Amino acid sequence: MNSIKSFSDHAQCGRLEVHLVGGFSDDRQLSQKLTHQLLSEFDRQEDDIHLVTLCVTELNDREENENHFPVIYGIAVNIKTAEIYRASFQDRGPEEQLRAARTLAGGPMISIYDAETEQLRIGPYSWTPFPHVDFWLHQDDKQILE
Incomplete structure (x- = not known):
């Protein structure tokens, strides 16, 4: 949280908003465990955190041939309009x-x-x-x- 708050120049106005997207119903339940850890950590914070979007685990799951996959692999945010949309990636990272x-x-x-x-x-x-x-x-x- 300190790294996030460091960008605000200690401003007293505004609010911390969280958009949590990702994970799916994987066999080892790693997504469920990570989601629980993240939500628990947000709950422990002294700061008032507003959960705006939650599309995780079962809410982000699709099944094909008895295999589970995420519906959305990532999101992007237009910081000028605050529009959130599905991101597409040509590569999966460096x-x-x-x-x-x-x-x-x-x-x-x-x-x-x-x-x-x-x-x-x-x-x-x-x-x-x-x-x-x-x-x-x-x-x-x-x-x-x-």
Whole structure:
């Protein structure tokens, strides 16, 4: 919250508004857990936070061939008009494979965007080979999921 409030120059007027969009009904219930953590954290804040939009988990879920997917992957905001609309992305972010490999190998999720400087940064990291990668690359999805 402090990083958000730092942009207001300590103004006493206005209000903190939250638009929470994302997640879906995933099998491991990661979206539900994250949604609960976020809402709990907002509730613990001393500041008055206004939840304006909530489109998460079951409210953002669609099913195709017994698989769940999010309806909306991301939103964008026109800051001049305050219009919120569905965002479309040509790419899924810088170095998607590298960032995915980091979490697949057990590394923590990292924040690569610094809101204060408005810069993307991928800092130093260490990487060790994935054990038995040749074996796993030759397995079909069904075998891996078992």
